Amino acid sequence: MMKDWWAKFGCFLTGWNYQILGGCTEASRKQLKKYSSAILILVILWSFIGYSFAERYVGAPIWGRILTAFIFVVIxxxxxxxxxxxxxxxxxxxxxxxxxxxxxxxxxxxxLDQIIFKDDIQKKMIQIVDRQVNEQLSGRLTIIDKKLGELQVEIDSLDKKNLILYEEISKQPTIKTVSQTITKIQFRQGDGSFTTRPQTTISTTPIPNPKVKETEINEQNLEVFRKQKEDYTQKKIKAEASLRQELKSKQGFLEELNAIIEILRERSVALFFYSILFFFLMFLELFVVASKTKDTKSDYDLVVEHQLSQKVKTLNQLVK
Structure with a gap:
């Protein structure tokens, strides 16, 4: 019963027909076991690779990692x-x-190397980040300095304008406005009748100098510019730390792959281990190819080829 279950599972993996296998010899069953074992090794290996890739670089939840591993297995x-x-x-x-x-x-x-050499990669990434900080920091500081210079020009301009306005206000804190009012007044004439005559009244009213309002608006703008200048000054002080944090937060598969390449160039031991792992995976991948091309054909293969040849002969006869 156990053998029958394993044969069905092997047929499921390889795509063999279980009914045809039932009429074949033990040689075909051994061939099926070889194919199934080779595929099973690859399934276990690549499910682990897919799960680890989704966890480390995609940041997928547990169901996403399992789904990724399943997709790798199906492929x-x-x-x-x-x-x-x-x-x-x-x-x-x-x-x-x-x-x-x-x-x-x-x-x-x-x-797999990025998983195995995790600690070495982290050390190398620190060196890479330091190098990137040295390369990019000057450009970022130049942009900040340019913005600080523009803000300082705006602040100086408004300060100068306000000084002039304050001087004018101190000389003339208020201005006089003249208003004219015309009213109609009735006068008694000599014959006892009334007549209406317009009477103009001119009044002078002092009001605050309107330039006071202009200085208030300028002060509000100055406050905004000074706040922006303070923010950019803080950015300049923290530029190196923020750039370093930004570079660390953006490390992904390609960044770690570059780190691996640098490690392999610098350390012969790492290159030797990578070569062993590469050829190990390469030979695992070629298990089935080697079995298919080098082994003697099993009776299952012969049955399938015979069925094909018979079908071809039948079709050729129908055509004739």
Whole structure:
């Protein structure tokens, strides 16, 4: 019963037909076990890689990590089936699988190295951040200094304008406004009748100098400019710390990959370990290809090829 369950699971992984397998010899079952074991190793490995990638670089929740691992597994199984389910042997497909294995080995070893060399990467990232700070800090300070200079020009201009206004206000704190009022007044004439005559009244009223209002507006603008200047001054003081924090917060997969490349260039031991991991993944990826191309055909393969040849003969006869 256990063997039957494993055979069904192997058929599910490889895409083999369980009914055809039932009529085959033990050689086909052993071949199925080899394929299934190779795929299972890749499934376990790439599910771990996918889960770790989603956790470390995507920041996905637990369900997102599991989904990513599942997607990686599905891709791996489908790639291996391209080789296993090929009827006969295809050199072109085998070379294509070798190319895919090379790419997957690079991706897998890069992701695994970033997990294994985590502490070394963090140390290297500190050095990289220091280098980036030295390169970018001067440009950021130049922008801040330019803005501070513009604000200082605005402040000086308003201060000068207010001094002139205050001087004028001190000389003339109020101004006089003249208003003219015309009223009609009745006068008695000599014959006892009344007549209406206009009477003009001119009055002078002192009011505050309107330039006082202008100085108040200028003071409000000065307060805004001084606040902005203070903010930019604080930015200048904290420019290095804020730039360093900004660079640290934006570290992602590519930044860590650059750190890995620098580590491999500087340390021969790290390069040696990376090479071992790369070739290990490369050979794992080529397990199925090697089994398909080098092993003797099992009776399952012969049955499938026989069915195909018989079907081709039947179709050719129908055409004739």
């Amino acid at each position: 791996i199984v489908q790639i291996e089936r391209q080789i296993i389910l090929t009827v006969g042997r295809s050199k072109w497909l085998s070379w294509f699988r070798v190319a895919i294995a090379f790419i997957m080995a690079i991706l897998g070893s890069s992701i």
